[in-house]
Amino acid sequence: MADTRQIRSRRGPVAYVLRTFVIVYLAVLVIWPLYEVGKQTFAPTKSGAEGGFSAFLDRLSDPSVTYAFSLTGTVAFWAVLINTLFGVGISLLIVRYQFPGRRVLSVLVDLPMSVSPVVVGLALVLAYSTGKGWFGEALESVGFYVIGTTPGLVMATAFVSLPLVIREIVPVLEEIGTDAEMAASSLGANGWQTFRRITLPSIKWAVVYGVVLSMARSLGEFGAVKIVSPGAELRGETATLLIQNRYNNYEEPTAYAAAFVLVLASVLALVVVSLIRKEDHP
């Protein structure tokens, strides 16, 4: 097939105007603010003290900061794990099976994308809080607390980032079709063997891509976590909550250092994603 993409010549006044506009836009909106974060991150701790990398490490080695990052790491890990398992399962269900309510389900799956995370947090509190929640009392009686604990944070994060995995897998499943799977089953493979050896390798990159995206999203989740978590230092304070708390308490340098780490994580995720894209479409 002929390449139908039309690329205009790189020269000409329009190209220069557009280029300048884009650069200025990105600079004002993204680059300059992020540069300021970086600058504050490496600024000296006290006036007269040494700045740079040691100051940055100094801020991060505070126990409440390491706690916050390890909590964020734990929450993101479990949320991504849960989302990957459920995401692959739900995607298969939506694409490969016909059942009443299938369309409703596929719309519901996208819901977390459009609902504000704060609302998600409130909804979870309503459903699970021990005082008035629907399931809260029952769970409390077996000694399991959701709201204000790590499982609650995982739940809120998983809820918010669920569509990211599914949205990556569903189109790929639709594209590859069922022929190869049916061929495998006619060759004697059972359902699990077909999934392991045929379906999974075909959607592998979509799964990895979805995992990276939802990892990035989970690390940066704020709104839902804010509602569900007690949010106190060393008690349910995740990295994003830490940034807000420190910022409000005039400990801006620590807030900036933590923010810088989150930015690094996102950049890393973007790099991984672009490498995957390249791998996917050689």
Place this chain on the structure above:
Amino acid sequence: MSIDVRGVGKRYGDFVALDDINVSLPTGQLTALLGPSGGGKSTLLRIIAGLETADTGTVDIEGVDATRLPPQKRNVGFVFQHYAVFKHMTVAKNVAFGLEIRKRPKAEVKAKVAELLELVHLSQFAHRLPSQLSGGQRQRLALARALAVEPSVLLLDEPFGALDAKVRKELRDWLRRLHDEVHVTTVFVTHDQEEALEVADEIVVINEGRIEQIGSPDELYDEPANDFVMGFLGAVTRLGPLALRPHDIEVAVEPGVVGSTPGVVQRALRVGFEVRLTVDVEGQEEPVLVVLSRTHARALDLELGSRVWLSPTTGATTVPVLGVPREAVVSA
């Protein structure tokens, strides 16, 4: 009998895909399921393979009731129109798939794969990925993969439908030769009557979910059961109360033969060695099509407006025109 289909019916909502199908396919034969698109032939094939379930009826494969068996327990090889090769596996891995699932010893798998790749002429491509193969090569790969598990029946769903005309013809000859070598009971679906007539031992004509006729290519061509079968297997025209093939009409320039029909040549089109005449006949709205050889036409000295007398040649295959008069069909 290798495959026994009894009373099979299948509906999709209001649409009847198959209606009470009964057919027995003998062991070792190459059978074609022939019919127009949407006629139900692919559905029947998929029901035999277990890729779809019938609403009613039973399917026996090699004497075993397979109606409720899942596809992986039926021991059938299935080849899809669009190859359905495993894109992430090499050619050799594709062929080995069924054997590895069956946990055969490594040495046996290796030997079997080598043998099959030899059979389908893909030995030198063993370590390539399917994306590096042409369409014809991919389809041969799919065939080798299906044959690897030594299926009791081989089912092919429009196997050459996605290939261009030349490769299609090559593969068709190759399939016939392969079948003569391997002798596995084979059923293939096609809508191409030439393909069916050329390759198959037996043809099952399916239309609108029903079997119209079962027979050898010669039987079908020479003794079609009805005008649908006749029309599907080749060109048909109408002369008076009969439907017959355009090359089975005798053209005379004088009223010699008893019962011949007079007409006037409206059009004469020469295509290579043959001449196609369109003849207007009295009392018949739709013109008669006649095909005769270039030499014959020249000998008769035919031109536009010539008066001719038409009659069926002796031994011509004819079928009475049934049901609705053609006029009504045309005006509808």
